[in-house]
Amino acid sequence: MTESSKSLSLPAQKFILHWGEMGTRWGINRTVAQVHALLFLSDRPLSAEEIAQTLSVARSNVSTSLRELQGWRIVRGVSVFGDRRQHFESVKDLWEIFRVILEERKRREFDPTIAVVRECVAEAKKSGSTDAYSRERMEELLEFIIMLSALFEEFRSLSPSALKGMVKLRGGLRKLLPS
DSSP states (O other): OOGGGGGSOHHHHHHHHHHHHHHHHTTOOHHHHHHHHHHHHOSSOEEHHHHHHHHTOOHHHHHHHHHHHHHTTSEEEEEETTEEEEEEEEOOOHHHHHHHHHHHHIIIIIHHHHHHHHHHHHHHHHHOOSOHHHHHHHHHHHHHHHHHHHHHHHHHHSOHHHHHHHHHHTTHHHHHSOO
């Protein structure tokens, strides 16, 4: 971080840098993750110019990052009275961020995978050209990802307070379930 980020505390700078690094490990562009971190920590909506100046990144990079974050539905544009520029804010509720990211990952990654594996299984059954072992592996994978998808749908239907309560149970769930 540079001169323009001096308005950020050292812990905030450290968090933003780390969030950017973690973003790359999750398959997210570093600047996208840093923009999200800055907006998450900000107590007010920020303009793209403020974000670019604070993070010392190009305005075009900020615009691209904001579009991606809006596509993930964790950042939204807002109007600020007396300023014609668009401002941006992050969803602040951690449970909502978690839920939205899970929904987006399911939509972007799980759903297409289910569709393709389902097609592969159908083609393997129809053509008979795939060896039995490969077909069985694909069928097992399809069953597994459909179960996980259904589990996600169950979690999604829970209220945030019910989800929090379930997460707080942690190891207690094992006691309720047969081993």
